[in-house]
Amino acid sequence: MGDRRPVSVETDLQLITEVFCFPHQGQHVLYAPLRRKAMLVNSGAADLIARLWQGQRLSEQDLASPFVQTLREAGIVGGPGEEGSADVVRFQEQTAADYRPTELTLFLTTNCYQRCRYCYAEGGSRNKTMSFEVAKAAIDLVVQNVLSLGEERFSVGFHGGGEPTYCWELLVRCTRYAQKLAREHRLRLQLSTATGGVLLPSRARWLAENMSGGSSLSFDGLPDFQNAQRPIRGGFPSFDALHHTVKLWDAMGFSYGIRATITRESVRRQADMVSFVAAEFGTDKLHFEPLFACGRCRTSKMLAPDPEEFADYYIEAKERADQLGINLVYSGARTDELTDSYCGGGRARYLWVTHDGDVTACFEVLERDDPRSELFMMGKYDPQSRSFQFDLERLGALQVRRVQNLPSCADCIAKWHCAGDCMAKSALAGDLFDPTRMERCIINQKLTLHYVASLLGKEETDHDQESKAQLQACVA
Secondary structure, three states: OOOOOOEEOOOOEEEOOOOEEEEEOOEEEEEEHHHOEEEEEOHHHHHHHHHHHOOOOOOHHHHOOHHHHHHHHOOOEEOHHHOOOOOOOOOOOOOHHHOOOOEEEEEOEOOOOEOOOOOOOOOOOOOOEOOHHHHHHHHHHHHHHHHHHOOOEEEEEEEOOOOHHHHHHHHHHHHHHHHHHHHHHOOEEEEEEEEOOOOOHHHHHHHHHHOOOOEEEEOOOOHHHHHHHOOEOOOEOOHHHHHHHHHHHHHHOOOEEEEEEEOOOOHHHHHHHHHHHHHHOOOOEEEEEEOOOOOOHHHHOOOOOOHHHHHHHHHHHHHHHHHHOOEEEOHHHOOOOOOOOOOOOOOOOEEEEOOOOEEEOOOOOOOOOOOOHHHHEEEEEEOOOOEEEEOHHHHHHHHOOOHHHOHHHOOOOOHHHHOOOOHHHHHHHOOOOOHHHOOHHHHHHHHHHHHHHHHOOOOOOHHHHHHHHHHHHOOO
16 A cells, blocks of 8 residues: 555645555554554554545544554654655755766676676677776766765776676776876775686785775575586586685685575575575675576576565575575665665766776666667767767656656555666566566565564564554554
């Protein structure tokens, strides 16, 4: 039940924030995400909320109940002038004119040591590498923006449709140049990279010494899945090489997180993956994503997991992770944060540059021959002027893609956590502005419902306990 915020005419009382109510263990859970409130209530209380949501008359007895008083104190109901006053998050509007990025990601190459069977970019199938001229211009631009904005830090990340370390000399040269500018202008610099972990020890050590922001390591959770799904070019197993990299990083105290792709074959082993990482690796950061069929899946025939099954086994894995001190996350149910946009695509502080010098708004749209490039390519490096030219009209169109502007998300309990989910996957499914075409919605809603219900079992403050007692005693 999503909030349309009608006013109860005779009582002048209204919902002043978005409210959802759903049955749970014979009672009902009331969830106000923008207030960070979850309450267990009985059916009478749920009925009162429904009547208020529909604009029906509330009796004097209703208005005098402890429940309504608790709702007032929680910032859930109030007078017309109170609308939105207690929301814990304010989402800033952005325009294309605000685009002055200070955080850069360079997609250095399409080449790769591995041939992952599901790679969205089909890494290694093309031979393209960014020129240092493009990389230097991008680094110069973000530094100029930092200085003009009076800020003190910038970041440079290396990612790819390929393996960033494949073009090693370029990676080192970009790193050294960014470090040089940081010293000259007395700025703080954060460097980071994504990698498949198939590295020479000397290169793994260099990354640990230079990537101050850490690394995202692609590892599919267990050795057998890693070797089968992420082989080295030629079909050779990749786990041993990755494991050597990890052991070196752990010995050096390097910060890294692990990202695993969950397939139909591996979906039921998620808890085992958590246990393996906790036992073998030094990181406490673990990220699971269900396979989204695209790219090399067309030829490998790898399949996405059933969404209900992914959610069920993810919940089991999350419980295991909590027990072992592992921070397990999935991007569509980031229930510990509130946001109106799924990612930084098109946002004012991000500049993402492809190997061809294109400016993209998505990590998954890196080529002009991708049909989605008409939506996501929002600029290009111009060698004549030695500068980047931006399509501000396209940038502005992307900035409109916020969850409050997505009608299909209006009544979804997960809306302020998944924020309409991934733009590129939504576009691939058929409609940039209708993410409900994706099966990920099933996962997002189920995990959000589970999260909200689990909040009720956690330790509460005295005020929370008092409020719950009032709620459970209200409106028989």
